[in-house]
Amino acid sequence: MNDLPFLDLTLFLPLVGALVMVLIPKRWEALLRLAALVVTTATFVASLGVLASFESGTPGFQQVTELSWIPEWGIGYITGVDGVSLWMIMLTTFLMPLCILTSWTIKTQVKPYFILLLTLETGMLGVFSSLDMFLFYVFWEAVLVPMYFLIGMWGHGRRVYAAMKFFLFTLAGSLFMLLSILYLYFASQGSAAAPTFDYRSLVGTPLALEVQILLFLGFFASFAVKVPLVPLHTWLPDAHTEAPTAGSVMLAAVLLKMGAYGLIRFGIAFFPDAARLLAPAIIALAIVGILYGALIAIVQHDVKRLVAYSSVAHLGFVVLGLFVGTIQGMSGGILQMLNHGLSTGALFLLVGALYDRRHTREISEFGGLARSVPVLAGIFLIVVLSSLGLPGLNGFAGEFLVLLATYQSYGWWVIPATFGIVLAAIYLLWAYQRVFHGAVSIEANRNLEDFRMREYVMFVPLVALIVAIGVYPKPFLERIEPSAKQIVRQLNDASVIPETRGLAEAP
Amino acid sequence: MQGALTSPVDWHAIAPELVLTAFACLVLVVDLFLAERAKWLAMPLSAIGVLATGAATLSLVGSERTTLSGSYEIDAFALLLKGLFCVIGFIVLAISFDYFRSGIRYQGEYYFLLLCSLLGGLVMSSARDLVTIFIAIELISVPGFIMTGLRKGDPKSNEASLKFFLFGVLSTAVMLYGMSLIYGLSGGATRLDRIREAIDGSGNEPLVMLSVFFVVVGFGFKISAVPFHFWAPDTYEGAPSPVAAFLSTASKIGGFVGLLVLMFKAFPEVADIWRPVFAVLATLTMTVGNLIALKQRHIIRLLAYSGIAQSGYILVALALIDPSSPGVSRQALESALVYIAIYAVMDLGAFAAAVAYARRGGTYFIDDYAGLWQRSPVLATLLTGFLLSLAGAPPMAGAWAKLFVFLATINAQVYWLAVVMGVNAVIAAWYYLAVVKRMFFEAPELEGPVEVPYFLRAVMGVAALALLVVFIYPPVITELAERSIL
Numbered sequence: 006m007n008d009l010p011f012l013d014l015t016l017f018l019p020l021v022g023a024l025v026m027v028l029i030p031k032r033w034e035a036l037l038r039l040a041a042l043v044v045t046t047a048t049f050v051a052s053l054g055v056l057a058s059f060e061s062g063t064p065g066f067q068q069v070t071e072l073s074w075i076p077e078w079g080i081g082y083i084t085g086v087d088g089v090s091l092w093m094i095m096l097t098t099f100l101m102p103l104c105i106l107t108s109w110t111i112k113t114q115v116k117p118y119f120i121l122l123l124t125l126e127t128g129m130l131g132v133f134s135s136l137d138m139f140l141f142y143v144f145w146e147a148v149l150v151p152m153y154f155l156i157g158m159w160g161h162g163r164r165v166y167a168a169m170k171f172f173l174f175t176l177a178g179s180l181f182m183l184l185s186i187l188y189l190y191f192a193s194q195g196s197a198a199a200p201t202f203d204y205r206s207l208v209g210t211p212l213a214l215e216v217q218i219l220l221f222l223g224f225f226a227s228f229a230v231k232v233p234l235v236p237l238h239t240w241l242p243d244a245h246t247e248a249p250t251a252g253s254v255m256l257a258a259v260l261l262k263m264g265a266y267g268l269i270r271f272g273i274a275f276f277p278d279a280a281r282l283l284a285p286a287i288i289a290l291a292i293v294g295i296l297y298g299a300l301i302a303i304v305q306h307d308v309k310r311l312v313a314y315s316s317v318a319h320l321g322f323v324v325l326g327l328f329v330g331t332i333q334g335m336s337g338g339i340l341q342m343l344n345h346g347l348s349t350g351a352l353f354l355l356v357g358a359l360y361d362r363r364h365t366r367e368i369s370e371f372g373g374l375a376r377s378v379p380v381l382a383g384i385f386l387i388v389v390l391s392s393l394g395l396p397g398l399n400g401f402a403g404e405f406l407v408l409l410a411t412y413q414s415y416g417w418w419v420i421p422a423t424f425g426i427v428l429a430a431i432y433l434l435w436a437y438q439r440v441f442h443g444a445v446s447i448e449a450n451r452n453l454e455d456f457r458m459r460e461y462v463m464f465v466p467l468v469a470l471i472v473a474i475g476v477y478p479k480p481f482l483e484r485i486e487p488s489a490k491q492i493v494r495q496l497n498d499a500s501v502i503p504e505t506r507g508l509a510e511a512p
Numbered sequence: 513m514q515g516a517l518t519s520p521v522d523w524h525a526i527a528p529e530l531v532l533t534a535f536a537c538l539v540l541v542v543d544l545f546l547a548e549r550a551k552w553l554a555m556p557l558s559a560i561g562v563l564a565t566g567a568a569t570l571s572l573v574g575s576e577r578t579t580l581s582g583s584y585e586i587d588a589f590a591l592l593l594k595g596l597f598c599v600i601g602f603i604v605l606a607i608s609f610d611y612f613r614s615g616i617r618y619q620g621e622y623y624f625l626l627l628c629s630l631l632g633g634l635v636m637s638s639a640r641d642l643v644t645i646f647i648a649i650e651l652i653s654v655p656g657f658i659m660t661g662l663r664k665g666d667p668k669s670n671e672a673s674l675k676f677f678l679f680g681v682l683s684t685a686v687m688l689y690g691m692s693l694i695y696g697l698s699g700g701a702t703r704l705d706r707i708r709e710a711i712d713g714s715g716n717e718p719l720v721m722l723s724v725f726f727v728v729v730g731f732g733f734k735i736s737a738v739p740f741h742f743w744a745p746d747t748y749e750g751a752p753s754p755v756a757a758f759l760s761t762a763s764k765i766g767g768f769v770g771l772l773v774l775m776f777k778a779f780p781e782v783a784d785i786w787r788p789v790f791a792v793l794a795t796l797t798m799t800v801g802n803l804i805a806l807k808q809r810h811i812i813r814l815l816a817y818s819g820i821a822q823s824g825y826i827l828v829a830l831a832l833i834d835p836s837s838p839g840v841s842r843q844a845l846e847s848a849l850v851y852i853a854i855y856a857v858m859d860l861g862a863f864a865a866a867v868a869y870a871r872r873g874g875t876y877f878i879d880d881y882a883g884l885w886q887r888s889p890v891l892a893t894l895l896t897g898f899l900l901s902l903a904g905a906p907p908m909a910g911a912w913a914k915l916f917v918f919l920a921t922i923n924a925q926v927y928w929l930a931v932v933m934g935v936n937a938v939i940a941a942w943y944y945l946a947v948v949k950r951m952f953f954e955a956p957e958l959e960g961p962v963e964v965p966y967f968l969r970a971v972m973g974v975a976a977l978a979l980l981v982v983f984i985y986p987p988v989i990t991e992l993a994e995r996s997i998l
Contacts, residue, residue: 075986077994078919139915147906153945157953165953169945176905176941180934183915187922187930 011054012068012084015098016130018048023123031116038109041119045101048126052098059091061484064491066136066205074140079190079201083136088488089269089339090133092481096346097129097259099470103463104251107354110361111159111249118159122251125151129259133266138186138202142179145227148260149175152252159249167240167247174240178230182267185223189275192216208274208495214282221279224272225287231264232320234287235294245313250357253309257316258350262342265323269339269492273327277496284328288411291328292421294321299428303435308359309366311436312352315392318425319345325422326407329414330496335489336482337406343481344399344474348392351467355385358460359440362453368436373445377453382441384456384464389437391471393429399474402482522579525586528568528594529634535561536627543620551619555609558623559602562630566598583641583703588996589849593637593769596853600762601630603860606971607867608754614871618662625655626758633766640777642691642702645770649687649734652766653680656759660751672750679733679743687730693723694778704777712781721785727774728789734767737827738796741820748816753870756812757863760819761856768826768852775830776845776998783833791831795932798824802939811866811876814943818902819859821940825917826851828933832924840924842997847916849993854901854913854982861898861975865891868964868972875958878947883956891964892951897976903944904937909982909989916990 022044029037059067066085074082086094104122111118128151131144149172157168186202193210194200201207212220230237241261245253273280298317305311323345326338358381359374360366375382391398394405404426412419445451456464474481523530539554539561546553569591578585604626612619632651639645657680661673695702697719698710711720732740748756779786801821808814829848834840869884869891870876885892901910914937921930964972982989 075990077987077990143906143911146911150900150905150907154952157949165949168953169942169949172945173938173942177938180937183918184922184927184930184934187919188927190919191923 009054010068010070011051011058012086012094012134013070015048015051015055015094016084016127016134018051019044019101019123019126019130022048023120023127026116026120026123029116034115037115037119038105041105041108041123042102044123045098045105045126049098049102052094055086056091056095059086059484061088062487064088064487069136074137078139079199079203080139081137081203082140083203084134084140085136086134088485089266089492091484092339092343093133093259093262093266094130096262096343097126097133099466100254100258100346100350101126103350103354103467104254106459106463107254107357108249108251109459114158118155121151121154122255125155125255129255129263132263136204138190138204138207140202141204142183142186145179145182145263146176148263152248152256152260155252156244156248160247160252161249162247163243164247167243170240171244174230174237175227178227178237181223182227185220188216188220188223204270210275212276214278217276217279218282221272221276221283224267224275225283228264228267228272229290231267232261232324233264233317234290234321234324235297235317238294238298238317241317242310242313245316245353246307246310250353250360253313253353253357254350257313257353258346261316261320262346265320265327265338265342268324269327269335273492273496277498280328280496281330284330285415287328288325288415288418291321291324292418292425294318295325295422295425296428299425299432302432303428305432305436306368307366308368308371308436308440309353309356311368311432312349312356315352315429315432316345316349318429319349319392321425322404322407322422325411326403329407329410330493331410331414332486332490332493333406334410334414335493336485337403337410339485339489340474340478340481341400341403341407344391344403347467347471347474348388348400351388351464351471352392354463354467355381355388358456363449368439370447371440371450372443372447373441374450374453375441376445377451378455380456381460384468385441386437387468387471389433391475393433394426397472397475399471399478401475402478519581522577525572525575525577525579526584527571528565529631531568532561532565532627532631532634535564536624536631539620539627540624543624546620551617552609552613554620554623555605555612558627559605561627562598562601562605565634566595566602569594569598578640580641580644581703582705583644584638585640586638587998589998590637592849592853592992592996593765594634596765596856597630597633597637597762600633600758600765600856600860601626603857603864603971603975604754604758604762606968607757607860607864608752610871610965610968611752611754611867622659622662625659629653629655629659629758630762633762633769636766636769636773639770640704640773642694642704642707645774646688646691649731649766649770650684652763653684653734656680656755656763659755659758660747662752662755663750666750668750669752670750672747675743676747676751679740683730683733683740686726686733690723690726690728690730693719693726697723704774707778708781711779717782717785720779720782724779724782724786725789728771728786728793731767731771731774732793735764735771735823735827736820737793737823738800738820741797741801744820745813745816749810749812753812753863753867753876756816757860757867760816760863761859764819764823765852765856768823768848771830772845772848773998775833776841780833780835780841783835787831787833790827791926791929794824794827794831794929796824797821797827798932798936799939802936802943805943806939808943809878811870811878811881811947812863814878814947815859815862815866818940818943821936822855822859822902824936825914825933826855828917828921828929831929832920832926834924840920843920843923845997846990846993847920849996850916850989851913853989853993854909854979857975858898858901858908858910858979861972861979862895862902864968864972864975865895865898868968869895869962872964873958873960873962878950880958881947881950882954882958884951884962886956887958887960888962888964890969891962894972894976896948896951897979899944899948901979903941905941907980907983908976909979909986911983912986912989
């Protein structure tokens with residue numbers, strides 16, 4: 006089983022698929038859709054191979070491929086997977102076929118649309134599986150371009166503005182990261198024989214505290230934009246709202262996770278002292294984000310914008326978990342990354358389904374939909390409940406772990422964070438009530454078509470997974486935990502400033 | 513110099529130049545006998561000449577030799593650049609064909625002048641002597657003055673030509689003055705290695721600084737570095753667009769080659785003096801070029817200012833030279849070579865697309881690029897590829913060009929310059945994307961398809977493919993550059 010390079014197969018299948026699709030004439034739209042679906046499904050199957058060969062219980066990287074790329078600069082093609090990246094890769098490959106299915110309603114410029122989606126998938130998977138900093142940076146940047154076009158060409162309303170804002174915000178952030186990466190590259194010269202971009206050799210490069218803080222901030226600039234942390238979040242509501250449904254799903258479910266993933270993989274692992282020192286400030290930002298995102302979400306009158314702001318709040322929980330400095334927090338944060346991907350991805354898909362039926366996203370335009378589309382309403386309710394953290398559904402396990410860990414390490418800081426969950430219940434349930442309950446006031450809402458076959462195919466696996474993680478999170482957590490443990494150890498045992506060591510462990 | 517006239521000449525070493533000279537003369541003569549309708553034949557003839565020159569260059573690969581008493585050197589550096597000049601020449605010919613065939617007369621003269629200017633580039637690559645460098649830079653510039661004014665009926669073309677001429681002559685005068693000071697300082701040596709020996713430890717540092725300063729200012733005009741850039745946008749806009757493409761690549765690169773050779777061969781010992789000058793020049797050039805580019809509405813002017821900003825990245829390499837750490841200098845020069853090569857291809861690509869569009873159903877105004885994607889997906893995709901490459905975004909080679917300059921800068925520990933470059937890259941992304949945005953996200957205002965000639969389309973396609981290949985496997989270019997440092 007280990008003989009097949011499932012990871013690299015997963016990584017490049019979408020790109021190869023995209024290249025093949027270039028050859029299909031653009032008139033054959035049905036074939037193009039079908040090809041995209043086949044390619045993404047095959048990618049998902051290949052990623053199941055990654056999952057099957059993954060050995061839980063070991064913290065290090067598995068299924069590593071090493072090829073030389075630019076040897077003279079110490080740049081290699083190195084990919085691998087561990088407990089942190091495994092579920093991100095699975096999340097990406099799982100959601101992509103659903104995105105293709107939801108894009109069945111795209112009628113204009115079908116060919117470039119699907120080619121861009123497939124290219125995007127390779128970019129995202131590359132971000133999660135690169136173990137070479139240069140390779141990582143290339144994939145990180147490569148994600149920008151297809152997403153820019155997806156928002157700009159197939160988006161709604163102020164799509165052009167949103168696309169430009171998305172591109173420039175991300176680019177500005179990532180250039181600071183580039184400088185940090187290059188500094189780290191030359192700093193590694195002392196410890197290894199020649200400077201290298203190999204992630205595994207770079208971890209543990211000794212750096213003075215001041216340098217650590219500067220470099221950490223360089224990475225942080227890039228990741229905090231992506232996550233996003235308040236006050237760098239302003240691109241998010243625009244991009245998420247104006248993007249086509251598949252774009253919104255990918256933005257929320259995967260692109261935001263790239264930021265959180267980067268914080269774990271690079272921010273904490275490379276610069277543990279800086280991370281530990283800055284943790285209280287970052288946690289404060291995360292809590293501000295939780296409350297701010299939730300409060301703004303309450304007053305939205307556009308469903309999609311509401312979901313977008315809810316992401317700001319949810320990602321606050323993720324960052325909170327990553328930086329409290331305990332294993333529960335880290336595991337909970339990582340699990341929450343997966344959960345948010347599923348729940349918010351599902352919410353965007355559902356909002357897309359509503360939009361396809363009514364061509365509006367204004368809450369006031371809906372009302373009483375539960376009568377005309379009972380199945381859609383039911384699924385919507387399950388997803389809403391999972392998003393607000395109802396026990397028994399996926400959102401609960403992650404948020405609970407994060408809050409528990411926050412309480413253990415930071416005591417009363419947990420109170421405002423918990424309040425965020427209350428607010429989530431308010432904005433989600435209130436919006437749900439206004440959309441699906443009450444009297445039907447607008448005639449157009451009376452006779453809407455309920456779920457079609459295509460939509461059942463999309464939502465049944467999604468809901469199954471949401472319930473599965475909620476009821477039985479163990480198989481997910483046990484693959485995350487060894488890696489989470491290792492990162493927390495790195496965070497707490499780093500050596501430059503011993504007086505703060507173990508601070509996070511002692512409440 | 514006396515020896516140069518009597519010592520035996522290594523004819524093979526100067527074969528590329530001889531071939532190109534022969535073809536330039538041939539084009540001029542053949543043109544006289546061609547009927548008006550067949551004048552376009554000068555272009556295929558020139559293209560064959562460029563290819564033959566390229567072949568002659570290839571035949572020299574692997575050899576290291578000097579001729580003309582050491583003032584003319586054939587090494588990997590020279591060969592790489594000669595090869596690059598041939599590529600530039602070929603692409604410019606491809607851009608010119610459609611443009612000159614349908615409109616302007618003087619086709620034969622134009623191709624003759626183009627080949628002459630290209631010859632200057634080839635000479636510059638090998639020049640290791642003050643006089644040769646001077647001749648080379650003039651050989652590049654003077655045909656340029658005339659080519660710029662070829663659209664005789666257009667006042668803008670006249671203005672462009674005159675401006676270019678006046679600035680060019682002024683810069684030549686300043687440069688010559690600096691060179692004459694060097695000549696005096698070194699006790700009458702013109703060969704760069706002799707100058708280096710003479711200057712090293714001569715104790716005349718203020719005077720050396722003054723002469724270097726004059727030379728740098730002179731070259732500053734040629735490479736359109738800020739604050740010596742004023743002529744460039746007007747000249748590019750007024751000149752026939754293929755000429756603008758040539759000026760912004762071949763002519764500019766010629767200037768850079770001269771500058772690199774001078775600084776590395778003659779003045780490395782006094783690098784501490786001139787390094788800060790280049791750091792300031794690079795910062796100004798990048799920042800001013802980018803900021804002004806933001807406001808441009810004419811694609812050629814946009815490319816002019818973008819070209820100015822791009823020069824800044826090459827200048828960075830000169831601001832990193834450090835004779836005390838050869839590793840840093842080597843990397844700086846390597847990054848400059850990589851940048852120059854990639855810049856030439858992507859910039860020409862963008863010019864080619866702009867000219868093709870303006871000739872076939874469009875204009876030069878960026879507003880009129882709206883919806884180009886729907887009118888000509890191929891042209892829009894190609895232009896987007898070139899623009900993304902110029903912006904330094906994947907999946908094009910431009911990303912590597914910028915990354916290598918960053919790498920060299922961090923290695924030299926000049927962090928502030930790296931931050932300046934980073935900020936500039938974001939500013940630049942804005943105006944490149946503004947064009948992309950128009951092409952893809954807006955509805956077309958002009959009607960009808962855009963039929964790009966097949967030959968030009970093929971050349972652009974190959975250029976884009978090359979950029980893509982270099983992105984996927986950069987050793988193609990980095991290893992060449994590594995072997996080709998001075």
